Each structure stands twice: as C-alpha cells, then as structure tokens.
Amino acid sequence: MQTKSQICPIRWQDNALFLLDQRRLPAEETWLRLDNAPEVAEAIRNMVVRGAPAIGFAAAFGVVLSVLRHGSAAGWRNLVDSDIETLAAARPTAVNLAWSLGRMTKLLAAESDDLARSLLDEAQDQLKTDREQNLRMGQAGAELIEKGSKVMTHCNAGALATAGYGTALAVIRVGHGQKKIEQVFVGETRPWFQGSRLTAWELAKDGIPVTLLADSAAAQAMQKVGINWLIVGADRIAANGDVANKIGTYALAIAARHHGAKVMVVAPHATVDMSISDGSGIPIEERSANEILDAAGIENCLPEITIANPAFDITPAALIDFIVTEKGVFRAPFEGAFSRLKPGKMT
C-alpha cells in the first residue's frame, strides 16, 4: 500500500517558519518565510494558512520564533507573552489555535535548559501527531470502501487544512493508494471556491484522478456516474451525530441518500462536542454578502434583495452512515455512541 502526500502547508527550516501561501493557490506555489511571531499572526489573519489544525500549528511555531528572538533579552517573558496574545487574537474562534498555544505556554512555564529546543520539539510533535492521526483515520475510513469506488467530497478537508493527508482526503488518499478509489468528484464550493482552488489542486498533485464541477452539478454526477461514497470533514459534531460542515454538505447528503451512496464523515474525535445534544444547538456563522456578489461581478446590489450567506449547514445524523475518528469508527445510529470519547478535548 502506498499513500502519497508530499503536501504539508507548514515547514520549519533555517530557524524560520515557511507557510505555503494558500491565497495564491492554485496559480502559484509560493512559500512565505516568517521570522517573528507578529508576522505569523498576520499570516493567519490574512488566510495565508487556513484550516483549524494548520492555524494552530503555525501559531505554535510562532511561539518558537518569539523565544528565539527575545529569549536572551531582559524581561523576555513579557515580550513572548505579548507575542502569544497577538497570535491568539489572529483568529479568536479557532479552538485548535488556543489548544496549540496552551501547550506552548505550559512548556514556557517549565523553563527547561534549552527552552527554544523544547518548544520547537513540541511544535514539530504537534505536526507529526496530526499527520499520524490523519493517516490512522485515512486507514480506518478506507477499510469501509469497496474496490472500484467513485467518491464525492466537498470543500477542503485536506492536507492543506492540516499537517498532512487531511481528514476526508486522508481516507481518499489511502483508498486511492489501495486502488479502491477510481475517481474523486469535488464541487467548486461556493462562495470561497475551496474545491476549485485547493482540493482539486492537492488531489491532482498527488496523482489522484479528480473531476471539478459546479456544486449544483453534483447530483447529476451521482445519477450519471454512479457515486458510491460522499466523504466529507466536519467543523463540529453534536452528541447525537448531527454534523456541521461547509455549506452544501447537507444538499450532497440528501442527494447521496437519494442515489444510494453512503455518507462518511471524517474528523478528529475532538470535533465531537458532547455539550451540544443535537445540530439545532450549533451556531451557524452568517458571512458577508460580498462573498456571494463579488464573484458575479456585482458591485451594487438592489437594497431590496436579501442575501443569505451561511458558512455551514447541519447534516442530520440520519443521513450519515459512518463517522470516522482517530479513536475509532462509529456506525449509524450514533445516539449514545460517543460516550466513550473524551468530549471536547484535543489529544
């Protein structure tokens, strides 16, 4: 079995952090070199790096840069704490960011002899652990897939959002390496085009056959091509198995059920939020109308027109067949299934 993924959007080299600039994909593969923590915070804010796990790891390396810069100065700890605050504020809503920085802060308190080295080891370890977990999810998910499968995915639950392999795309990578997956289909993923710009690119880079299409063409592809699996990531999973994911996932899950395709959600167990009993408790972020209008070249919209731009939707557990985590595979029905997981904690 061969599972490819040369793609990791985060690299440490020559005492600097290098980030693959995702704003420029797929036109250019530009790596930005960042030498201090405020630069890292700015890169997170500006979406050079995206995807909750990847954001956290970038911030962890930002702390290493801060200590390398300030570690020998008088009052260095205040300077580093200030940098950590800046990093934490870059995308305040990402759980992983706070988690990664929390691990770094704990190490700072321990005050080891070679602090920069131990912080760097921790940051590298976060990357490595994420890659291992993703590969484990990939293997667990791929076991469910039959030979000759055609798969649909949505948005980018890929290497570019993580330290490598991705979540849904880890399953697709392993499944393709095992020669079980023949072809992958991905919608462009309006309004941000993560499918067009990121997923199609990273699958093609890894030599996995991929077809890109408008989101609204997915149902017809299911009908004509015979899609066997819809495999997606998750932003949050409620205790009953309802899944919040990128807008459009729900429509795909309905179409998958209609065509007899199975639905697999792939996410680290920390995505399960046991404090939320069902999907109705998950807040849905409403984003700017410009994301809808800009691509159509509309600068001035009649004020009477209402624009709805929800970033996520809720796919009810009843439409999901499998939820794959690094701690095991859950099979529908999901009610009560997650009690063996430690809820809301990152490993």
Place this chain on the structure above:
Amino acid sequence: MQTKSQICPIRWQDNALFLLDQRRLPAEETWLRLDNAPEVAEAIRNMVVRGAPAIGFAAAFGVVLSVLRHGSAAGWRNLVDSDIETLAAARPTAVNLAWSLGRMTKLLAAESDDLARSLLDEAQDQLKTDREQNLRMGQAGAELIEKGSKVMTHCNAGALATAGYGTALAVIRVGHGQKKIEQVFVGETRPWFQGSRLTAWELAKDGIPVTLLADSAAAQAMQKVGINWLIVGADRIAANGDVANKIGTYALAIAARHHGAKVMVVAPHATVDMSISDGSGIPIEERSANEILDAAGIENCLPEITIANPAFDITPAALIDFIVTEKGVFRAPFEGAFSRLKPGKMT
C-alpha cells in the same frame, strides 16, 4: 388582483429596436439602440439579449429593420434574405429563433402593400402573444399555490428571457399579486449567475421579496425556512414528463421531495418534445471549463484536473408534481398526458 411587470427586455421605438443590455445587469440598466439587422444579430450573439423566446422576438424586429433599410432598393429581397441568414446564424440552436424568422419570411412572400407595417405588426404580435401566454401560465400556476407560500426558483425563467412576466416567474408574479407568495428564494445559479444577476434583480424591481443565496445553500433554506414550492422553467420536456432545465434543477427537485415541497415546471407547450420518449434522449450541452474556473480567478489549472460543466440536467418526471403550459395544467403522473398537445410546434 395585481400582477406587476414593467420589465420587457425588447422595445420598438422611433423605427429602431431597443434591447435591455443583460450583460450589464444588475449594475446598469442600459438600453442599446439597434438600427439594422446585422447589429441585432451581433447583439444576439453577444448575449445582449438571452432566453430562447426573447432571442426570437429580437430577430423578428431585425427583419423589420432590414426591410425599412433595403425595402426601396433594387434587389431589396436579396439584401433582406441575407440579413435573415445572418440573424438565423446568430444562435443557431435556439428553436424559437428559427420559428420567429419563419413567420417573418412567410409574410415577406405575401408581399403586402405596406410590407414594413405588416412585418412590424407580426413582430409586435409575437411579443404580445408571448406576454399573454405567460400571464395565462402565471394564472394557471398560481391557482395551485396556497396562501403564505415560500417559493424557490432557479436560473432565470423570467421576464428577461421572454417578452414579459416570464414562465416560472409569471407564476411567482401572479402568486405574489394574489398575496399567496410571501418570499422567493433563488440560488446564484453557477456558473453564469443568472440568479444573482437577473432573477434577484427582476423580482426586486417588481417589489417581490427575494433572497439570494449560493446554490448549495438551497437545501438548508428548505430545511430552516420551510419552502412550499420549487417553481422552475424548462428547456425541453420529454414525452414522459422528464424535464431538462438549467444545471442544479435536479438537485433542488431531490431536496424539495426530501422536505415535502412541491415541484412545478412552467413552460410553453412547445417545450414538450414528443419525439423524445424520456430524459435519457435529451442531449446535454457541455460548456467551457473557463465558466467554472474564471469566477474562482483560476487562469492556469493543473492539466490533470478534469472539469465537468454540463449546462443542463434532467429531472425525472417522478420528482415533478405539476407541469404548467399555456394550454393547461398537467398533474403527475405525466405518462400519456401530453398527447392532447400538438407536439414540438410553437403556437
């Protein structure tokens, strides 16, 4: 009852044809003045005017312009025939274009005393008849709708594609005038954005509350808002009731069925093609990959990525509740229902 529609994209005035330039909507309401047939052909080719019926009517006025220009010249008939050929070639696949020009050619052969006048009368009559038929469909469709309905539509089956009112949007206009329809939802309609650019604009212009959203957000809107009806147009209807319409219609019909919303297709009876037994016989136009890539700002796509860009999809008759034509309303099941229509003929 009040049914608004100030919008007609075609106007004859001061011996010239005026077309509402749909390429500039919704940013600008620019009317282009056209003084001769080659200019009309170019406007059709360049999508100044779009929608099969509207294209036909514009071409009919093009013939009037040709006769006004050449009618007193020696060998005028050859000059006019040449103009008609140019008009017919502007969008060779639109059935309505050939039909409209056929009516004009028949009049030319009759050689009446005031030829320009009789041609102009015919062109004006085509416009008038279309508006009347659309209003009739609107009234028939609106009778099916309950008070307090929320409606979803797709693409632009509107006034802008016809001589006024539209097809699906005629039902929505009448239903809103009868205070039965509270709110209309329309997806942006990738890849051409007819929803964003045309439908949202023309409904808002007529004072009909409209919400614009990404195509992939439609299913969630059905779930959260409680949509009662999906009302769409059709490009072709097979003898068994399968409907070819803008890509994305099929996904919406599946989602409508899933949420218990009813599906109404509104189209002139000439759209029913009795020579095609079911949807599998309807050819689906595959359009340029650039339509998918351009809006995402992708100039160079990895050559390994396959782009699928079907312009239409087939919604099986089994997902459709009503097909409304100007000759009557058909209720599912549709097998054998269309035999009382004269198939494939334009009225």
